[in-house]
Amino acid sequence: xxxxxxxxxxxxxxxxxxxxxxxxxxxxxxxxxxxxxxxxxxxxxxxxxxxxxxxxxxxxxxxxxxxxxxxxxxxxxxxxxxxxxxxxxxxxxxxxxxxxxxxxxxxxxxxxxxxxxxxxxxxxxxxxxxxxxxxxxxxxxxxxxxxxxxxxxxxxxxxxxxxxxxxxxxxxxxxxxxxxxxxxxxxxxxxxxxxxxxxxxxxxxxxxxxxxxxxxxxxxxxxxxxxxxxxxxxxxxxxxxxxxxxxxxxxxxxxxxxxxxxxxxxxxxxxxxxxxxxxxx
Numbered sequence: 017x018x019x020x021x022x023x024x025x026x027x028x029x030x031x032x033x034x035x036x037x038x039x040x041x042x043x044x045x046x047x048x049x050x051x052x053x054x055x056x057x058x059x060x061x062x063x064x065x066x067x068x069x070x071x072x073x074x075x076x077x078x079x080x081x082x083x084x085x086x087x088x089x090x091x092x093x094x095x096x097x098x099x100x101x102x103x104x105x106x107x108x109x110x111x112x113x114x115x116x117x118x119x120x121x122x123x124x125x126x127x128x129x130x131x132x133x134x135x136x137x138x139x140x141x142x143x144x145x146x147x148x149x150x151x152x153x154x155x156x157x158x159x160x161x162x163x164x165x166x167x168x169x170x171x172x173x174x175x176x177x178x179x180x181x182x183x184x185x186x187x188x189x190x191x192x193x194x195x196x197x198x199x200x201x202x203x204x205x206x207x208x209x210x211x212x213x214x215x216x217x218x219x220x221x222x223x224x225x226x227x228x229x230x231x232x233x234x235x236x237x238x239x240x241x242x243x244x245x246x247x248x249x250x251x252x253x254x255x256x257x258x259x260x261x262x263x264x265x266x267x268x269x270x271x272x273x274x275x276x277x278x279x280x281x282x283x284x285x286x287x288x289x290x291x292x293x294x295x296x297x
Contacts, residue, residue, distance in 0.1 A: 225258060
């Protein structure tokens with residue numbers, strides 16, 4: 017494998033910042049940085065940091081810390097920051113500050129715990145539309161039940177490139193693929209959205225999942241979006257709740273077995289480089 021870019025990597029340090037959600041995840045409630053990342057023989061040529069749910073008011077300090085990490089770890093090529101997009105056009109003051117930080121390539125306002133109607137509310141739509149003026153992508157962290165609403169959001173902001181995290185979190189544990197698959201198909205019908213092949217093992221049975229549990233979902237995403245609109249993500253260290261890093265890479269490679277070398281190269285590095293405008297690794 018000549019290039020492997022992880023388009024979905026978290027870093028955090030509870031000694032520096034407060035992450036409210038980690039209180040319920042004792043196995044993750046400790047520092048995770050480059051020194052803790054064990055790729056099991058798969059050499060990363062690039063990575064994109066994705067905001068990690070730190071406490072409100074700490075987002076900018078989190079990014080400054082990530083910039084310090086990147087200065088000593090050249091693998092880190094880009095970052096997806098948090099911004100309160102529901103503030104509408106008022107969020108542009110924050111976006112201007114983010115635009116001054118060379119590492120930032122996009123924004124993620126985590127939507128998975130928001131009520132119905134939030135994603136398509138006037139304020140949030142206006143904030144999302146503002147991203148286009150800065151060349152920022154919009155990462156979508158949602159549950160599968162929210163896919164119809166975010167499909168509407170993506171249609172309302174055609175100038176913005178959206179990145180669906182974790183295939184929209186399908187119900188892997190149940191093994192049910194519809195209506196998730198139909199909702200994914202409708203979303204994939206819009207040209208301004210791509211899909212991360214990431215985060216499925218934590219939607220499965222953490223202790224007993226097998227590759228056969230997640231491969232159908234990966235293959236569905238590849239079929240609906242095509243390899244040139246899919247990108248690899250490790251979701252480290254969250255994924256360590258269910259799997260070592262190398263095992264997830266191997267599962268994605270198995271899903272790509274029917275692809276040409278050029279198509280696989282798009283999933284493993286090309287799409288991330290294009291969508292996040294990454295420098296040469």
